Amino acid sequence: MSIEVREIVRRFGATAALEGVSLHVARGEFVALLGPSGSGKTTLLRILAGLEGSDVGSVRIEGEDMTGVPARERRIGVVFQHYALFRHMTVLDNVAFGLRVRKRRPSAAEIARRVRELLALVQIPELERRYPEQISGGQRQRVALARALAIEPRLLLLDEPFGALDALVRKDVRRWVRGLHDRLGISTILVTHDQEEAMEMADRVAVMERGRIVQCDTAEALLREPATPFVAGFLGEATRLDCHVRGGVAHFDPLPLPPLRVTLPDGPAQAFLRPGDIAVHAGPGPCTVRALRDAAEERARLVVEFGGVLLDATMAGGQPVQRGASCRMALRGGILFGADGRRADAEPVVRVLAG
DSSP states (O other), rough: OOEEEEEEEEEHHEEEEEEEEEEEEEETTTEEEEEOOOOOOOHHHHHHHSSSSHHHHEEEEEEEEEOOOGGSSSSSSEOTTTOOTEEEEEEEHHHHHHHTSSSSOOOOHHHHHHHHHHHHHHGGGTTTSGGGGSHHHHHHHHHHHHHHHHTOEEEEEETTTTTTTTTTHHHHHHHHHHHHHHHHHHHHHEEEEEEHHHHHHHHHHHHHHHHHEEEEEEEEHHHHSSSSSHHHHHTTTTTEEEEEEEEEEEEOOOOOOEOOOOOOOOOOOOEEEOOGEEEEEEEEEEEEEEESSTTTTOOOOOEEEETTTEEEEEEEEEEEOTTEEEEEEEOOOOEEEESSSSSSEEESSSOOBBB
């Protein structure tokens, strides 16, 4: 089921929630809408679902214009962050709700058969007689998903569906949801502010900023070739540093970092350094280890302080290091944006250690 969003505009008074948003989702594709709070993600999802209208633009599903089509007739399944389950209904009745309110309601026997089939699909058939408060958060999430699938949707919308789960359960459930998507082949749109979640689950990620989609691509492409400084800073745990380009070399004065060679015009620029761009070496030096992450891994992650700035970095050579220890640092590269918005990859002028 293909979805085409064309130049959607939605305003609330003087505030533009969406400003000329366009997006194509192919049949069976999984797309994530990723952005900070207030970027327009949920507003776009509500317009797709028919829960809200747009001021300008259109939504087409399989070429059919959805303007004026009420939500209940769009055959779109929605799973909300807090699941919106009916507390006074059993799991079975919650899942059956969408079928029972249809204009052409199936028979009671057909509804029961369909619901039990879905509960088996989401791996909770034993819970059909329980109430929402009697099951765990992860189980409630599966009930909400089964209810969304009960209407045999053409499109599945997931609005921050894992936010109420603890970290361990959230990781397991999102992998299970992606596996279910692959089995069913339903076009799916996920709204999230969690970049790890978006990049792990989605075929493509649409990054939103202030009511616009600023870039839509695979996770790998977004990290490798960010279109704007916002995308570069929002993804990949990058450290942003101001610098100045002179003669094709970026200098970080007054921070005593090694310079980087870059093809940008002279003038101010912004550098985005990801952990893999910064290599830390054990031994006496001007840097101080402030935090350790993934210390048992071959390339341990750590946070170092250098010149009053905290930098996310990786340990070079597998050498042991302790919190509070001094160390040295080298730059392997980075992504820079000039004052005109032009992007360029940077590389070390010489491979020397800071300090």
